[in-house]
Amino acid sequence: QVQLVQSGTEVKKPGASVKVSCKASGYFFTTYYMHWVRQAPGQGLEWMGIVNPSGGGTSYAQKFQGRITMTRDTSTSTVHMELSSLGSEDTAVYYCARDHCSGADCFSYYFDYWGQGTLVTVSS
Amino acid sequence: DIVVTQSPGSLAVSLGERATINCRSSQSILYSSSNKNYLAWYQQKPGQPPKLLIYWSSTRESGVPDRFSGSGSGTDFTLTISSLQAEDVAVYYCQQFYSTPPTFGQGTKVEIK
Numbered sequence: 123q124v125q126l127v128q129s130g131t132e133v134k135k136p137g138a139s140v141k142v143s144c145k146a147s148g149y150f151f152t153t154y155y156m157h158w159v160r161q162a163p164g165q166g167l168e169w170m171g172i173v174n175p176s177g178g179g180t181s182y183a184q185k186f187q188g189r190i191t192m193t194r195d196t197s198t199s200t201v202h203m204e205l206s207s208l209g210s211e212d213t214a215v216y217y218c219a220r221d222h223c224s225g226a227d228c229f230s231y232y233f234d235y236w237g238q239g240t241l242v243t244v245s246s
Numbered sequence: 247d248i249v250v251t252q253s254p255g256s257l258a259v260s261l262g263e264r265a266t267i268n269c270r271s272s273q274s275i276l277y278s279s280s281n282k283n284y285l286a287w288y289q290q291k292p293g294q295p296p297k298l299l300i301y302w303s304s305t306r307e308s309g310v311p312d313r314f315s316g317s318g319s320g321t322d323f324t325l326t327i328s329s330l331q332a333e334d335v336a337v338y339y340c341q342q343f344y345s346t347p348p349t350f351g352q353g354t355k356v357e358i359k
Contacts, residue, residue, distance in 0.1 A: 167288075167296065167339060167350040183347045217295055231343035232286040234307065236295035 124148040126218050126237035133243045139206040142240045144218030151199035152176040155221040155229040158192065158203045160214040161239075168214075172221070172229065173201055208244045215239040248272050248342050252351035258359040265327040267354045269340035274320045277344065284344035287316055287325045290353075291336045299338075300325065332358065 129143040144156065158170040171182035173192040180192045189206045201218060217240075219233035249272040259265040275284045283303035288296035298307045300316040303323055313328045327334055335358060340351045 166352045167341070169348045169350075181346070219295075222298070222301065230301075231346065231348045232298065232301050232341060233296075234298050236297075239295055 124220070124235045126220065126235055128216075128218060128237040128240045131241045131243075133245065134208050136209055136244055136246055138208050138244075139204060140208060140242050141202055141204040142216050142218075142242070143200050143202050144237050145198065145200045146175075146220070147199060152196060153224045153226075155223070156194070156201045157219045157221060157231075157233060159217045159219050159233070159236075161217070162211075162214040165214075169231075170203070170216075172231075174227075175199075175201060176226065205242075208242075210244050213242065213244045215241050247347055248275065248345055248349055250340055250342050250349050250351040252338075252340060252354050254354060255352070256355040256357065258357045259327075259330045260359045261332065262329050263359075265330050265334070265356055267325040267338050267340075267356075269318075269323040269325070269351050271321045271323075271342050271344075275342045275344035276320050283319050283323070284342055285316075285318075285323050286341045286343060287314075288339045288341065289334075289336045290339065296339060327356070330356070330358070 125147045127145045132140050152175045157172045173180045175194045191204045194201045218237040220235040221229045222234040223230040251270045253268045285303040287300040290296040299310050304316040315326050317324050337353045337355050339353050
């Protein structure tokens, strides 16, 4: 069965960086694009960006341009999301979410499987 | 960015009764060449990630009970739970995927009356 297992809770100081990982299993890793979505406490959902697990290409929400990096490691079927220059407004649960569409260069921008979430707290 | 607005913010429905959630997009999300509306619905229970219920505004994801249905076109959409069950207590989100960035509504909390 499809599983996305994320790394554990992080506590960071303002100005620091955080790297969250998401290990995929139960399907062919390179045939589904992966997204990152975050949710601030008690708030709604915010899309951050997309990574192609096959070629490594990325596209980020303009809001995060310049301080976000998404990468993938095909040897471990893992995607990573690194966010730098953290502020208190970055305190949130971060989710990886698989695109519903499968196949080369197929992406739909809606999400059929989600990781369990990683809480990132930014506090001095 | 396309703004997605849900209403109401919360609702309380008796067990077995119908629950209706509305979603409006700031521009049409109907792609004319395919005649598909680029809208999805998710259910999120406390402490859990969202779960995909419906895509293309009315196509149920595999395994989703048929009491959940989606309708609408253009800018106005509805998620209906035909007979509310206790396990349906959750926050429901709509999401447009017509253009990037994909955007979500603010959520509708469904409770038991």
